[in-house]
Amino acid sequence: MTAQEASPSARALAAAKRGDIASAEAIVTGIIREMFHVDVASLVISKDRYSLNSLNGLVRLLTGEEFFFKFHHEEAVEVTLEEFYRGEILEAVGYPIDMPVLVSREVGKQLLLYKRRTGPRFSDICDRFEDKSGEELEVALSAQRRLDELTCALYAKTLHRASPAEVAAEPINQLFFHRLVSPSDRRTLGGRARRFFFDRKFTLPGATLGADELRSAKWIINGVEYEDSIGELLERSLRLLEPHSLAGFGAVVAHGDAHNANVWFEDNNVGPARLVFFDPAFAGRHMCALIADAKATFHNIFAHPRWLYDPSGVAARYKVEASFKGRTLEIDTDWDLTELRAAFLDIKASSLWAPLLLHLRERGLLRDNWRATLRAALFCCPTLVMDLRAGGAGGHTPQSSALGLAVAVMVGSEPGPGGADRVSTFLDAITPRSTDAGPLSVP
Secondary structure, eight states: OOHHHHSHHHHHHHHHHTTOHHHHHHHHHHHHHHHHOOOEEEEEEOOOTTOSSEEEEEEEETTSOEEEEEEEOOTTHHHHOSOOOOHHHHHHHTOOBOOOSEEEOSTTOOEEEEEOOOSOBHHHHHHHHTTOOGGGGHHHHHHHHHHHHHHHHHHHHHOBOOOHHHHHTSGGGGGTHHHHSBTTBSSSOOHHHHHHHSSSEEEETTEEEEHHHHHHOEEEETTEEBSOOHHHHHHHHHHHTOHHHHGGGOEEEEOSOOOGGGEEEEOOSSSOOEEEEOOOTTOEEEEETTTTTHHHHIIIIITTTTTTTOGGGHHHHOOEEEEEETTEEEEEEOOOOOHHHHHHHHHIIIIIIHHHHHHHHHTTOOOTTHHHHHHHHHHHHHHHHSOOSBTSTTOBOHHHHHHHHHHHHHHHSOBOTTOOOHHHHHHHHHSOOTTOOOOOOOO
16 A cells, blocks of 8 residues: 555545545544544535535534644655645735635645534535526626636736746646646656556547547537547646746746635625635646636536536537547537626636736736647646546546547637637637737736
């Protein structure tokens, strides 16, 4: 058994994933008792579809105090990460952040305890509004707009030139480059990329492909041809997301993993509703400015409505058909962003990405390959967060597998000549024009 397999956090996460909740709860209880020297009366792990690589829940102490706990575990964390959970650096520059009461940063036992809240996470609010329209969405959209505007301003405030070593040392790379490689070989595809996309079969609705066929297939999605195969996108991601090379885009202080299940929704009926970060597992001082918001952009928008987090419901909700002829994989689906998620994309474009890219250009930090690099980061979000193969550990069905892989290609690859989709339209909208001028101002 390897070191990471034996670590308590790894064992707890593995137990929960196989359905042995009692064992997982016992392990987490042990971590809390050992690290915080408290007496635990009870502990319950939440059934949370948004926690793909983490666990959370409620713990009550013998004193009667109640806490919300959360931890995140990554493979090879013992080797690749020096420090987790640095919420204080976010608080210092002005991010809205719920600071934990107790923090364990010990490798393999990393865990946060927060005072228990009764309010919802923003992901819960978005679930309620997923199929709403018009004015019904405004409470969610206005809260998101305020957070994106503030986040962009703080990116501008903290933007700086960092050394390749500083950028490479940031924990955020665990979510991208480190999932593409093995600790012993950082030059070729390994890690989750090899485990998820090599030496297996992919069953789609209407087609079954070997891994080699899937990686080399050319894609047509709803009649739009795409330039790149999944194999090409994996290799490009390996090259463009290499941490030392990312330093050329400058660095910011950022949360890095601000998907909506890591955001509280605060509405006290006095002022406007406020969004507040928590679980800063990957927060950093020298985070590459171009990938700092990639996770939030993908997981709060393109992972919905619900296909990534509720794969069993895809077949009943959408039409997803696949055909494989020669080297071409064709997917036809009626999946699309809901009005809520499309509005979130518009807000991201106007309130965060467009002004951020303009500011990078003004500072001489917008490299020519920014678009391909951002696409690589977006591509890694669905492909490496969980196994997309039907019947694999991610719980995907043939329909959700085909849809997930198609969305991954859409965010990763440019359409062929004359083609366009939501992602290319979004990237066109945020591209700085020659007539754009002036850096961001900080409120």
